[in-house]
Amino acid sequence: MPVKPRLLLLCSLLLFSAGTASASGQYLLLSHDPEFLLAIEGLTDTVYDRGRVRLVTLRVPEAGVPSDIMRFLRPVENGEIASIRPQPPQKLSPDPAVQAVTSLADQSSLLSFTNAIVASGKRSTRQLDLSPSSGNRAAMDYIYAAFRRLGYEAERQCYKDRKADKECNIVARRRAGTPGARAVLVIGHMDSVGYENAGADDNASGAAGVLEMARVLSRFRSDHDLIFVAANGEETGMAGSQACARLLKASGELARVDWAINMDMIAWNRDGVMNIETNKEFSSHADWVAAQAYTYTRLKPVITMPAWGSDHVPFLEAGIPTYLAIENWEDHTPCYHQACDTADSLAVPYAADIVRLNLAVIAGKTRLTPAD
Ligand SMILES: [Zn+2]
Numbered sequence: 001m002p003v004k005p006r007l008l009l010l011c012s013l014l015l016f017s018a019g020t021a022s023a024s025g026q027y028l029l030l031s032h033d034p035e036f037l038l039a040i041e042g043l044t045d046t047v048y049d050r051g052r053v054r055l056v057t058l059r060v061p062e063a064g065v066p067s068d069i070m071r072f073l074r075p076v077e078n079g080e081i082a083s084i085r086p087q088p089p090q091k092l093s094p095d096p097a098v099q100a101v102t103s104l105a106d107q108s109s110l111l112s113f114t115n116a117i118v119a120s121g122k123r124s125t126r127q128l129d130l131s132p133s134s135g136n137r138a139a140m141d142y143i144y145a146a147f148r149r150l151g152y153e154a155e156r157q158c159y160k161d162r163k164a165d166k167e168c169n170i171v172a173r174r175r176a177g178t179p180g181a182r183a184v185l186v187i188g189h190m191d192s193v194g195y196e197n198a199g200a201d202d203n204a205s206g207a208a209g210v211l212e213m214a215r216v217l218s219r220f221r222s223d224h225d226l227i228f229v230a231a232n233g234e235e236t237g238m239a240g241s242q243a244c245a246r247l248l249k250a251s252g253e254l255a256r257v258d259w260a261i262n263m264d265m266i267a268w269n270r271d272g273v274m275n276i277e278t279n280k281e282f283s284s285h286a287d288w289v290a291a292q293a294y295t296y297t298r299l300k301p302v303i304t305m306p307a308w309g310s311d312h313v314p315f316l317e318a319g320i321p322t323y324l325a326i327e328n329w330e331d332h333t334p335c336y337h338q339a340c341d342t343a344d345s346l347a348v349p350y351a352a353d354i355v356r357l358n359l360a361v362i363a364g365k366t367r368l369t370p371a372d
Pocket of ligand 1: 202203234264310
């Protein structure tokens with residue numbers, strides 16, 4: 001029998017004490033890809049499985065586990081893990097200035113961005129080895145043009161030569177126009193695992209969320225620089241976001257980023273629950289974000305820690321308060337990383353609410369004024 005983890009139930013707070021890695025021998029799974037889960041079946045026992053957090057112990061000595069599996073198993077630290085359902089604020093007092101921003105998020109616009117990205121074809125970065133006109137390239141070109149149409153400076157931030165093309169993030173900016181202005185960054189990956197015209201939830205939805213936020217915010221001036229990133233290569237080890245964090249650090253821009261938001265899989269849902277994922281040191285930021293969810297949307301936020309497996313991780317590792325907005329992982333899309341992840345199964349009103357939440361966060365933390 002696997003050892004049951006020790007659970008502490010405190011009001012709405014659920015904390016899991018995993019013990020030190022050496023004491024417990026427990027590892028956090030850094031991938032929930034169906035093929036990966038199959039690959040570890042004979043090697044591990046699951047000892048805890050709740051939402052985003054799955055812990056395993058090894059059946060064999062660590063040296064006997066292939067390195068391409070071991071890199072997705074991370075020893076857990078004591079007190080690192082939490083799943084918290086915060087209470088709504090005592091009194092909901094929405095700010096009309098914030099509502100003026102969130103009310104501009106539009107479902108049909110979000111869906112049309114999503115559909116256009118899905119229609120790009122096969123969006124895996126591996127396609128960049130095969131053809132100069134791949135689905136991945138079509139998605140990059142579409143997103144680049146969309147940012148330009150919205151009036152942003154757009155950049156192909158290329159970080160890897162592929163056999164037939166370059167692998168790039170698409171980065172859009174609008175400067176505050178004041179010297180030394182602080183910045184905020186919004187990211188969502190545009191690549192998929194590679195099925196033709198699929199990857200709708202993972203993650204055309206999140207990349208479309210980035211575009212929809214850019215569309216709404218194009219109508220405002222901000223006292224912060226706005227940086228939007230459609231990341232590439234997430235499905236091959238967060239290659240794009242790792243490169244983005246590295247390049248922005250080298251240019252000095254990262255030092256001006258106050259906080260960042262990642263959207264990955266925001267459009268499959270049945271119960272209104274969403275996860276806000278970060279690391280323990282930024283839990284108070286996540287509490288504040290959850291309060292915005294109650295104030296400005298119909299979402300039911302659950303804060304989950306620690307962060308793993310998506311583009312928020314490189315920014316957290318750089319010390320930037322960052323959260324991932326993601327669908328309820330306890331009931332996520334049954335088509336995760338499969339060909340059936342198509343646009344017809346998406347909960348668009350729910351995805352639009354996640355966009356509204358992230359707009360409320362930006363409107364609450366920066367000063368926005370109408371552009372005209
Ligand atoms: Zn994803």
